[in-house]
Amino acid sequence: MTQDENEIRKLLDIFQEGYVKRDTGYIEKFMEIYSKTDSSLIIGTNQQEVHRGLEGAKELFINDWNEWGDVDYNLETKDITVKGDMAWVFMDAEVKMKFPAEFINKGVVGMMKGVLEDEEISDRAKILDMLTYSALSLVEQSKGDIFECPIRVSLILTKEDEKWVIQHMHFSYPNTLFPSVRLGNWKKI
Numbered sequence: 001m002t003q004d005e006n007e008i009r010k011l012l013d014i015f016q017e018g019y020v021k022r023d024t025g026y027i028e029k030f031m032e033i034y035s036k037t038d039s040s041l042i043i044g045t046n047q048q049e050v051h052r053g054l055e056g057a058k059e060l061f062i063n064d065w066n067e068w069g070d071v072d073y074n075l076e077t078k079d080i081t082v083k084g085d086m087a088w089v090f091m092d093a094e095v096k097m098k099f100p101a102e103f104i105n106k107g108v109v110g111m112m113k114g115v116l117e118d119e120e121i122s123d124r125a126k127i128l129d130m131l132t133y134s135a136l137s138l139v140e141q142s143k144g145d146i147f148e149c150p151i152r153v154s155l156i157l158t159k160e161d162e163k164w165v166i167q168h169m170h171f172s173y174p175n176t177l178f179p180s181v182r183l184g185n186w187k188k189i
Contacts, residue, residue: 004082007164008089008157016073022065027058035158035165042169069097089155097147108137150174
């Protein structure tokens with residue numbers, strides 16, 4: 001194992017520790033492993049979750065620690081490749097969240113209200129969306145309040161002042177079904 005790989009492993013340990021502690025008072029220390037450049041980028045699991053720069057990264061991490069579930073990065077699955085002053089890492093993780101039925105129902109009703117108010121969506125598409133949201137919420141509620149989901153994490157690291165830092169991150173849920181978001185004429189069906 002090279003010195004660079006050892007340093008990257010230490011960075012990943014700090015990364016895991018931040019998600020275990022979930023202490024927003026730790027954010028400044030935690031951000032030492034993140035790039036100071038405005039071109040840094042994090043892509044989260046949510047469609048609107050794209051954060052640039054140090055302040056965007058802080059926002060995402062604090063939100064994750066406050067709102068997301070418990071995340072366990074499986075550092076045993078990590079795959080580290082180093083080429084000069086760049087490195088990339090892939091690892092599996094699991095997120096465990098609690099969503100009581102009341103929470104799911106409130107979210108589904110909110111989505112339905114949004115669909116009903118959207119004048120660009122045809123009546124047929126509104127009905128189909130509401131059926132989909134209803135069925136999905138009932139299926140998920142039948143599985144219990146605890147959601148344990150696999151996630152994938154890709155990191156691109158660069159050296160800043162001779163120290164490895166995270167330049168780019170991408171979180172994703174592996175999906176074996178149809179994509180949950182579609183583009184195209186779905187509003188008109």
